Amino acid sequence: MTREHAEGSQTTRREFLKTTAVAGTALAANMSLLTNVHAAGSDTIKVGLVGCGGRGSGAVDNVLHSAPNVEIVAIGDAFKFRTDDLRRQLQKLVNKEEVKKLGNRVNLPEERCFAGIDAYEKVIHSDANYIILATTPGFRPTHLQAAVAAGKHIFTEKPVGVDGPGIRKVLAAYEEAQKRKNLCIVAGTQRRHEAGYLETMKRIHGGEIGDITAMRCYWNGQGIWFRDRSELSKHGIPDSDLAYQIHNWYHFLWTCGDHIVEQHVHNLDVCNWALGKHPVKAVGMGSRIARPVGNPREVGNIFDNFAIDFEYDNGVHMLSMCRQIRGCESNVSEALVGTKGTSRPDQYSVNGQRVAIKGRGRTVDPYVQEHTDLIECIRSGKPINELKTVAESTLTAILGREAAYTGKLVTWDQVLHSKEDTMPERLSWEMSLPVAPVPVPGKTRLS
Amino acid sequence: MCRFVQYSLGWCLFLLLVLAMLWHDPASPARGSAPDQAPASAPAAHKAYTEKIAGSDVKFDMVPIPGGTFVMGSPANEAGRQADEGPEHPVTIRPFWMGKTEVTWDEYDQYWKQEEGAKRENQKPEDKAADAVSRPTPPYADETFGHGREGHPVLCITHHAAMEYCRWLSAKTGKIYRLPTEAEWEYAARAGTTTPYFFGSDPKQLGDYAWFAGNAEDVTHEVGKKKPNPWGLYDIYGNVAEWCLDTYKKDYYQSFPNDKPTLSPVLIPNADRFPHVARGGSWADEPARLRSAARRGSDKSWIKRDPQRPQSIWWLTDAEFVGFRIVRPVEEQENLKGLRSLTTRESN
Numbered sequence: 100m101t102r103e104h105a106e107g108s109q110t111t112r113r114e115f116l117k118t119t120a121v122a123g124t125a126l127a128a129n130m131s132l133l134t135n136v137h138a139a140g141s142d143t144i145k146v147g148l149v150g151c152g153g154r155g156s157g158a159v160d161n162v163l164h165s166a167p168n169v170e171i172v173a174i175g176d177a178f179k180f181r182t183d184d185l186r187r188q189l190q191k192l193v194n195k196e197e198v199k200k201l202g203n204r205v206n207l208p209e210e211r212c213f214a215g216i217d218a219y220e221k222v223i224h225s226d227a228n229y230i231i232l233a234t235t236p237g238f239r240p241t242h243l244q245a246a247v248a249a250g251k252h253i254f255t256e257k258p259v260g261v262d263g264p265g266i267r268k269v270l271a272a273y274e275e276a277q278k279r280k281n282l283c284i285v286a287g288t289q290r291r292h293e294a295g296y297l298e299t300m301k302r303i304h305g306g307e308i309g310d311i312t313a314m315r316c317y318w319n320g321q322g323i324w325f326r327d328r329s330e331l332s333k334h335g336i337p338d339s340d341l342a343y344q345i346h347n348w349y350h351f352l353w354t355c356g357d358h359i360v361e362q363h364v365h366n367l368d369v370c371n372w373a374l375g376k377h378p379v380k381a382v383g384m385g386s387r388i389a390r391p392v393g394n395p396r397e398v399g400n401i402f403d404n405f406a407i408d409f410e411y412d413n414g415v416h417m418l419s420m421c422r423q424i425r426g427c428e429s430n431v432s433e434a435l436v437g438t439k440g441t442s443r444p445d446q447y448s449v450n451g452q453r454v455a456i457k458g459r460g461r462t463v464d465p466y467v468q469e470h471t472d473l474i475e476c477i478r479s480g481k482p483i484n485e486l487k488t489v490a491e492s493t494l495t496a497i498l499g500r501e502a503a504y505t506g507k508l509v510t511w512d513q514v515l516h517s518k519e520d521t522m523p524e525r526l527s528w529e530m531s532l533p534v535a536p537v538p539v540p541g542k543t544r545l546s
Numbered sequence: 547m548c549r550f551v552q553y554s555l556g557w558c559l560f561l562l563l564v565l566a567m568l569w570h571d572p573a574s575p576a577r578g579s580a581p582d583q584a585p586a587s588a589p590a591a592h593k594a595y596t597e598k599i600a601g602s603d604v605k606f607d608m609v610p611i612p613g614g615t616f617v618m619g620s621p622a623n624e625a626g627r628q629a630d631e632g633p634e635h636p637v638t639i640r641p642f643w644m645g646k647t648e649v650t651w652d653e654y655d656q657y658w659k660q661e662e663g664a665k666r667e668n669q670k671p672e673d674k675a676a677d678a679v680s681r682p683t684p685p686y687a688d689e690t691f692g693h694g695r696e697g698h699p700v701l702c703i704t705h706h707a708a709m710e711y712c713r714w715l716s717a718k719t720g721k722i723y724r725l726p727t728e729a730e731w732e733y734a735a736r737a738g739t740t741t742p743y744f745f746g747s748d749p750k751q752l753g754d755y756a757w758f759a760g761n762a763e764d765v766t767h768e769v770g771k772k773k774p775n776p777w778g779l780y781d782i783y784g785n786v787a788e789w790c791l792d793t794y795k796k797d798y799y800q801s802f803p804n805d806k807p808t809l810s811p812v813l814i815p816n817a818d819r820f821p822h823v824a825r826g827g828s829w830a831d832e833p834a835r836l837r838s839a840a841r842r843g844s845d846k847s848w849i850k851r852d853p854q855r856p857q858s859i860w861w862l863t864d865a866e867f868v869g870f871r872i873v874r875p876v877e878e879q880e881n882l883k884g885l886r887s888l889t890t891r892e893s894n
């Protein structure tokens with residue numbers, strides 16, 4: 100069973116994209132006894148990075164600024180040009196005064212720069228005791244499972260999956276991590292580590308706006324890059340469906356999860372955080388209006404706009420909108436209405452008053468702070484595990500997406516237990532990788 | 547000491563009349579109607595005008611700023627003064643035009659929102675040249691940060707983006723538009739005054755002229771809603787701080803003689819992303835930051851929430867207080883001819 104068009108054509112996603120458990124999980128489990136290391140006290144944080152794109156490169160920069168005695172010991176990416184680029188950047192970075200002052204280092208001989216689809220396993224099973232997961236979202240569940248099985252501390256980027264089966268893996272990894280003493284996991288929903296948001300939430304949870312009765316959140320922006328297939332050759336990558344789809348990952352459901360999942364998850368997470376729970380159902384709409392037109396294999400298959408009405412188990416509604424269309428009104432924000440007042444968390448404002456300084460430089464960098472917090476937990480032996488909240492916020496976004504894709508009322512349990520596995524089976528550079536058509540509300544079904 | 551000497555208008559007129567007679571066919575129809583082709587600094591042509599951005603309804607106003615000599619910096623006893631404002635030194639500025647207001651999103655959108663590749667056949671040469679200027683990548687979040695778009699100043703963009711906008715606008719209009727030098731900016735803001743503010747010394751009057759921490763309520767406001775300075779410049783203090791062309795150097799003023807004027811000083815920017823000068827203070831600032839002499843240098847904290855590496859060369863993330871205003875030299879100074887931003891993704 101899978102998402103298919105009601106007319107019963109051959110266009111089921113099943114045929115395009117079949118379930119898989121990417122090899123390596125078993126290996127990871129076997130290795131875990133040997134590599135269950137935690138850095139206690141002032142022990143060196145040995146960082147292994149999985150995914151060397153813009154965000155991964157940013158994350159190693161952040162971690163090198165976050166705490167003393169940090170060493171980058173392994174990096175991996177699907178593409179060699181990415182690891183080569185990052186290695187060059189790191190040589191520059193390590194000479195920065197602030198990095199030197201912290202005694203932080205880069206120790207990256209060629210043999211610990213891994214390229215290929217299985218690079219993640221090599222990084223996870225290196226000497227690293229602190230794994231940063233920053234690949235495209237579709238791979239995250241597999242990578243999280245492997246890193247938890249290997250007993251490594253984890254900084255994982257958001258979102259942590261793109262479909263129900265992926266989120267189930269992440270929730271299983273969460274449970275597994277809970278069983279291991281002292282395992283620390285922080286997620287890249289950095290608003291939860293941003294001073295202004297923390298102060299705002301403290302006041303909301305302290306009752307300053309009373310009980311929340313309604314919420315809305317937006318990520319309406321101007322669009323995103325599109326990396327043409329021809330760019331592969333510029334990086335010396337042989338043309339293939341898989342290489343193209345990973346390189347232009349934002350535009351494919353299985354790699355990205357659509358922009359409501361990849362981007363809007365931040366605002367949905369803020370609303371869940373404020374209310375302290377996740378929604379139970381959603382109805383909504385969305386479409387693909389302004390993205391490139393053509394064969395989904397070349398132009399991708401994600402939407403460019405969603406408007407979703409989420410409902411929580413206490414009857415509170417959250418209205419969410421997200422859009423990636425150039426020339427339209429931009430708005431990235433969250434707003435809460437309570438029985439005693441209102442709040443705009445994105446403005447750090449409660450009842451019309453700013454509760455923290457905003458937009459003026461010189462405050463703490465939340466992207467650095469999330470590593471500072473994680474390393475502090477590791478060194479003080481105080482476990483932290485954000486996997487559950489980030490999995491729930493990711494699934495919230497998936498719930499909204501499925502409501503729009505199907506045009507139906509969709510429940511939390513439906514998406515959580517969905518068999519809609521978008522990950523292609525047996526990934527290889529040579530494989531032919533057709534892409535499912537753009538969903539059609541009213542016809543597309545969730546299985 | 548005479549702190550401000552404006553050229554004698556009468557003398558200028560006379561001189562230029564003579565020059566014009568020497569250089570131009572008196573029957574030429576171009577003169578007067580097209581400011582560009584008038585002789586340099588001709589007072590007849592150096593007057594206010596409105597520029598329309600071709601292919602749109604968007605217009606902006608330019609006001610003439612006469613050439614002259616002034617004392618740059620502030621005296622040691624000025625309230626709120628910082629060390630980087632001294633020593634005071636005389637500076638001579640050539641005539642130029644300056645934007646009556648800060649550049650708004652209406653104007654900037656014409657530049658960056660045009661789709662790459664939406665190039666038409668039979669393009670006019672100026673459109674072709676303008677299209678050759680690189681455009682900002684789409685911003686990841688809301689580029690207005692909730693401050694408002696129509697009529698509001700552009701904010702939170704990099705120095706590189708502001709320079710590239712000027713290059714695009716120059717190609718589009720056939721005129722030289724660029725960021726003001728720091729000296730031009732202070733000269734224009736002072737408008738012949740020597741007091742901390744162009745209206746005097748009392749910050750209590752600031753609310754008549756500027757949006758700042760005392761009245762802005764944490765957001766930008768539509769440009770041109772307060773009173774202008776004596777030379778007709780609106781929001782020269784507050785609303786958004788304004789990018790100047792120069793690299794910021796704390797002890798820069800120590801390099802100038804104080805007994806004779808320096809002509810058109812500028813610390814030409816290199817490829818580095820920071821630091822550059824931002825002047826005039828903003829909605830976020832207390833009065834002292836809005837003084838004519840107050841200087842500020844950008845730094846990497848202005849982009850710290852860009853989680854990507856390399857970070858964007860177009861969009862800042864934590865500088866909702868900085869925007870820009872453009873100038874057009876009557877005659878471009880030699881060392882700025884053909885100047886363009888050298889910043890790339892590889893820049894420090």
